[in-house]
Amino acid sequence: MNFDDTPQEAAFRAEAKAWISANAPKQYEEELRKSSLGRTVLKGANILEVAKAWQKKKADAGWACLHWPKEYGGRGSSPIERVIWQQEEGPFGKLSGMFIIGHGMCGPTMMAFAGEEQKRKYLPPLASGEKVWCQLFSEPAGGSDVAGLRTRAEKNGDDWIINGQKIWTSGAHYSDYGILLTRTDPNVAKHKGLTMFFLDMKSPGVEVRPIKQASGQSDFNEVYFTDVKIPDSQRLGTVNDGWNVSLTTLMNERMSIGAGVSTGFPELFDFCNSLMLEDGPAIEDRSVRSKLANYAVKASGLRYTSMRAISALSKGERPGPENSIGKLVAGSMVQEVAMYALDLQGAAGVLSGPEEAEVAGKFQAMLLRAPGTRVEGGTDEIMRNIIAERVLGLPGDIRVDKDVPFNKIPTKGRA
C-alpha cells in the first residue's frame, strides 16, 4: 500500500511536468479549468482546432496515446505512467474529449483485428489527432440491445454494400473514419450474424445528420448508409464474428469511459464553499454538509477504486467487469449534484445565462447533459446487469430471442 512515486515514476512525472509546462496552450487554461460536463467553450477559438493542435504537439513529442505501442503512434507506457500523465496534464486533458472514442475504443479494436499494414497506416494519424474516429454501433432498434441492429452488409465481389441507419454516434460530424457493426446474416440468431468493418466516413452514400440534444448542443448524430461500398480488406475479424469483435470494443469502452468520468463533486464543493445563504455560508449549514459528505465519499470511493484497478493492471491483471461501477455511480451522481446545486440557488436556479447564473451556468449545463451520461456506453440498468451477472454470478436475464433467427424476432410491441 503505497501512494508515493517510485524513483522511475518520479522521473517520468518530472519529465511530463516540464514538457507540459513548456508546451501546453496556457491561454486556455483558465477557461478549461472552469469548464465542466456539458460546457467546454473557448472564447474566440474553435475548440476542435485547439484540441487537434494540442494532440499533434503531444504526438510529435511522444506524449500521445501513452499506452499504445510506439510503432502505432504511442509511447508504450505503463498504466501508472498514464495516470501520472493525466494528473500532470490537468485541465488540458479536457481537450481530449473528441479523441476518447477513437483512442479508447476504435484504436484498440483496430489493434486487435486489423492487418499489420493497416495498423501502421491508420493508427499513427489517429494517435496524433490528425484523423478522428467514431464508433457506429447503436441503432434505433438496437440501443442497449446492441446485437439487435439492422444495418445490412451484403457481399458484392470484393466489396460489401451497406444499407441502414445508425444513431447516437458521437462525433460522426467531424470524424474521418469509423468502425461499423453490421448484420451479414439475418437467418441466424442475432449474435451470430454480425460483422465488423472500418470505413472512410467521406465514402459516397454516408450521410451524417446531427441530433439536437436536450442540452441544445449537438454531440451525437444519425448516420445513414445508402449503398455504401466497403472493401472486404476493411473487415475486422471474420464474417459473422462481429459480436466477439464488438465485445473487445465495449470492454475498452467501459475502461475508458469509466476511468475518466466526471462526478461533479469538485465543482459542488467549491460552489458550496463560497455560496452565501440567507442564514450564512452554505458550507456551515448542517444539511449542506451532510449532502456534501455523501457526495465526497462517493467521489473518493470512485477515485480509489480506479487506483485499485490500475494497481491490478500494472501487475498484469486484465480489466474486469467491476470497472462498470465508475460510469454507473458517476452518471447518476453528476445528475444529482447538478440538481442539488440548482436547489441551493432557489428561484434563481432556473437561470442559465453565463452572466446571470451562479458560476456562469455551470450546473445548469451539467443538468442538461447528465441524462446522457446515464445512457451512453450502456445504461445504468445494463451496468447493474453486468455487475450482477459477471461479478456476482447471478443468472442472465431470460432472453426469448436468443436462439431465434434474427428475421423471426418480433419488431413491434403491441400489434
Place this chain on the structure above:
Amino acid sequence: MNFDFSDEQKQMRDEARKFLAEKCPPKAVREVLDGKAPYDKTLWKGLAEMGFLGVAIPEEFGGAGAGHLELCVIAEEMGRANAPVPFSSTVYLAAEALLLAGSDAQKQKWLPKIASGEAIGTLALFEGKGNPSPKAIKLQASGGTLSGVKKPVPDGAIADFAVVAARTGSTGRDSDISLFLVDLKTGGVEAKSLTNVDPTRGQAELTFKNAKAEPLGAAGDGWSILTQVLDRAAVLLAFEQVGGSDRALEMGRDYALDRIAFGRPIGSFQAVKHILADMYVSATLARSNCYYGAWALSTNASELPEAAAAARISATQAFQHCSKNNIQVHGGMGFTWEFDCHMYYRRANTTALTLGSLSYWEDQLIDRMRKKNAA
C-alpha cells in the same frame, strides 16, 4: 504507487478468515446473542494465540510488531465473522490510546496483557446522548480520582481497564479535557450492563466514585489525543464494516441463487439482481475508501483525518445498506430469528454509532476538507 495489500498481508487475511470460519461460526455468535455468555472467551483466547490481538503492538510490548495494515486485514475478517468479542474496544481504542499517549510504564503494564488476551480494555468517552465533543464531558477529575458516570461504554462490564476522558479545567476550551487510565478491578467503579440493539457487543454504564486514576498523556492534551484515537479506530472499524458488508452481500447472493419463486431462482429477476448490484457498488466504494484510510493510518500521513472520516462514512453506509438489503432479498425468512441476517443488521446499526454517529463524521469530513482547501 501500489494500491493494494501485499501478498503477505493477503495471506494473513486468508489465515484469519480460515481461523474465524472454524472458531466463530454463526452458532458461536448466537451463544452470545442468546445471552449464554457476555463474550466468546474461547475465541478470545484463540485470537491471542494466533497473535491477532497484538498484531500492531510492538514486540517490546509483547505484540507481533507487524503494523496497522496487518491489523486492517484482521479487522475485516472480524467484521465478516461478526465476532462476539471485545476486539474493537480493546485493540482499536484502548491499545491505540496507550500506543499514542501512554508512558513507557503504562505500555509495559497493559500492552503485553492485551496481546496475550489477559486484559480487556475500553474507552469511556460518552455520557449519554450525543456525539464526541469536549463540552459533553462532565466527569470530573480531582486529586488523582474520577467521579461521574459514563455511558454507553463498549464492553464496559467485562473490561479490566478503561481509558477515561475527564474534565480537568473550566476555561471552555478543548484543553479542559484530559485522559486517565483506570484499573477497573481495583474498586471505585461500578459497572452495569445495558440492554442494547446488538447483544453480541456489550454496552455498559460505568459509575466512578472517587476512583483511582492515573493520567494518560499530558494534562490538557486529552481532546487532541482522543481525536487521533477516534480517527485511527474509525479506519479499523471501517474495515470491520466492510467485512460485514461483503458477508451480507454474499448471503444475499447465495440465497438469491438457491431460492426458487415463480419457477426460477429469484436471482434471475432483474429487480433482485439490481438490489445485489447496488450492494456490491456500496461495498466496493467503501473498500476503496478504506484502503486509502489504511495507507494514511499505516504511514501516519497528514491525510489521515480526512481519509479516516471518508472511510468511516462510506463503510457505515455500505454496511447499513448491505445488511438491510440482505434481509430484503431473503424476504420473510430474512426477518426470522432463525436466519442470520438480523445479526449483521444489528451489528451494522450499532457499529454505525460506536464512534459517534454518521452525521458527526459527515461534519468532521467537511471541516477537514475545508481546512485542507484553505491551506
